[in-house]
Amino acid sequence: EERMIYLGYHDDLTGLYNRYYYEEMIIKLDRKDKFPLSIIIADSNCLKMVNDTFGHEEGDRVIQIIADILQDNTREGDVVARWGGDEFGILLPNTSFKSANKIVERIRLSCREWNKGLITPSIALGVATKTDSNQCLKKIINIAENRMYNDKLKNKRSIDNSLILSLERSLLSR
Ligand code: C2E
Numbered sequence: 344e345e346r347m348i349y350l351g352y353h354d355d356l357t358g359l360y361n362r363y364y365y366e367e368m369i370i371k372l373d374r375k376d377k378f379p380l381s382i383i384i385a386d387s388n389c390l391k392m393v394n395d396t397f398g399h400e401e402g403d404r405v406i407q408i409i410a411d412i413l414q415d416n417t418r419e420g421d422v423v424a425r426w427g428g429d430e431f432g433i434l435l436p437n438t439s440f441k442s443a444n445k446i447v448e449r450i451r452l453s454c455r456e457w458n459k460g461l462i463t464p465s466i467a468l469g470v471a472t473k474t475d476s477n478q479c480l481k482k483i484i485n486i487a488e489n490r491m492y493n494d495k496l497k498n499k500r501s502i503d504n505s506l507i508l509s510l511e512r513s514l515l516s517r
């Protein structure tokens with residue numbers, strides 16, 4: 344029975360919590376007045392490229408690496424969940440916007456420092472914080488999503504730019 348409960352709340356590939364658990368917890372924390380409640384939304388920038396160039400097995404590995412990075416940089420009581428695909432959500436009860444941003448910076452640093460394989464994991468991150476019970480949770484989630492999306496666009500530009508630079512270099516050296 345314990346195994347069944349585990350499977351119901353966890354994601355197979357990463358061992359993180361699943362979307363179902365995440366959604367139950369966000370409602371629970373919201374009701375319990377765990378404010379400030381910060382939400383981090385994370386999304387891989389490179390999964391599609393990795394899947395297309397190296398295959399799905401390597402893609403799964405990227406998801407696992409990202410899961411480890413998120414888990415290693417948060418506390419036991421924080422909820423780190425994989426929503427499916429390359430989307431992750433983190434719930435940080437009793438954590439201010441300022442503190443949540445520190446955690447985001449820690450996650451970014453861990454990605455940059457990752458050098459155990461061919462691939463450097465790249466994650467887009469967005470944070471928003473519900474500071475009191477009057478604020479609408481849906482709006483807060485929306486803000487986090489928009490910030491993640493903006494971060495993704497920024498990353499995309501810098502990935503594109505570095506591609507252009509290396510193309511230029513190879514043209515010049517001919
Ligand atoms: P800090 O790293 O500058 O973190 C400041 C505050 O951000 C923490 O205050 C806490 O409220 C929040 N915070 C930081 N990381 C997390 C996290 O992963 N999850 C959640 N939910 N909140 C987080 P706090 O608790 O008073 O800690 C003060 C300082 O103590 C931290 O400053 C850090 O220097 C140290 N510290 C506390 N726990 C740990 C830990 O597990 N590992 C390390 N390396 N340092 C820790």
Ligand code: C2E
Pocket residue numbers: 415416417418419420
């Ligand atoms: P944990 O609370 O589950 O935190 C796991 C990891 O998240 C920490 O590993 C650290 O990398 C990151 N982390 C969590 N909170 C903070 C923070 O406030 N600031 C920073 N910079 N990083 C944070 P770490 O440091 O190896 O610690 C392993 C475990 O040791 C922690 O697990 C916690 O149980 C305990 N621990 C370490 N430092 C402190 C502390 O200052 N206060 C308390 N109460 N526990 C601590």
